[in-house]
Amino acid sequence: MPFIDINCDMGESFGPWVMGNDRAILQHVTSANIACGFHAGDPDTMLETVRAAAAAGVAVGAHPGLPDLQGFGRRAMAMTPGEVYALIVYQVGAMLGVTRAVGVPLHHVKTHGALYNMTARDPALAQAVAQAVHDIDPKLMVYVANANMASAARAMGLRVAFEVYADRSYQDDGTLTPRSEPRAMIEDVAESIAQVKRMVTDGSVISLAGKTVPIAADTLCIHGDQPGAAVFAARIRAALDADGIGVRPV
Known part of the structure; x- marks a missing residue:
């Protein structure tokens, strides 16, 4: 029986400002990527x-980002490898x-x-x-979606889980459509479910543009900051259960 882990980015509230509906989403996912205070x-x-x-019995992961609260960690910064090492350790x-x-x-x-x-670049x-990650604990797993990160983690002897997305569209080279472009986000739940089932069962x-792209799917990401994320998570989980696709942590 095929199976998939469902992960979600969460813990993204800050002070009195609330982002997402973490408690509702936790009822439908199997692992959580929790923000660490930088982004x-x-x-x-x-x-x-x-x-x-x-x-909720959900596996806990660290979700480190750039030190950019205002930009939610989505703006690139010029950083040296040494600086990146330090912010990950922290x-x-x-x-x-x-x-x-x-x-x-x-x-x-x-x-x-x-x-x-x-x-990735x-x-x-x-x-x-x-x-x-290795220096903190070599038993930790790394969720990856690009070749550089996968190769670097494996070279360190770290386990990797290849991540795919329920709510993002893909380009012909297997990368995600940039958020700045039209149709980057999938807002229709039925379309999302169809994409998820294909990735899990067919590996594509x-x-x-309509091209069939091979893809490895160990863990499925649902963005907790997307409107209606809890509904997305619930309906995707129900659809996978109905098709006999197992859902559990990697």
Whole structure:
């Protein structure tokens, strides 16, 4: 029986400002990527979200990003590999402390937004991320969606899980359609479900131009900041269950 992990970016509230409906989404996912306070989140939110994930039986991951609260970590920054190494150590180390305080293991690391994209363009930055994760705990898994990050993590002996997206469209080369372009986000739940089923069962995705693109699917991402994310998660989970596709952490 095929199976997939469903992950969601969450813990992105900050102070009195609330982002997403984490508690509702946690009922339908199997792993959570929790912001570590740089692109989103704060200590209170980190602790509260880890506790909520633990109560729901959801695997906890660290979601480090660039130090850019105003831009939500989606604006690229000029950073050296040494600077990227330090910010990963800082953020993942903080999340590791929170998970230990709550009494649950830290399961994985997934970089956020612009940092995620920067590793795709620069192998040295991917190497810095992998080195940082390895130096914190070589048993951690890394969620990846680009060749540089996958290669760097494997070279460090880290386990990797290949990530695909329920709510994003793809280009002919297998990359995501940039958010600045039309149809980058999939807002129709039925369209999203069809894409997910194809990725899980056939190992392929149809690009915006209509090309069939091979893709590896270990974990499926639903963006918690998208309007209606909880409904997306619930309906995708129900559709997978109905087709006999198992849902569990990687």
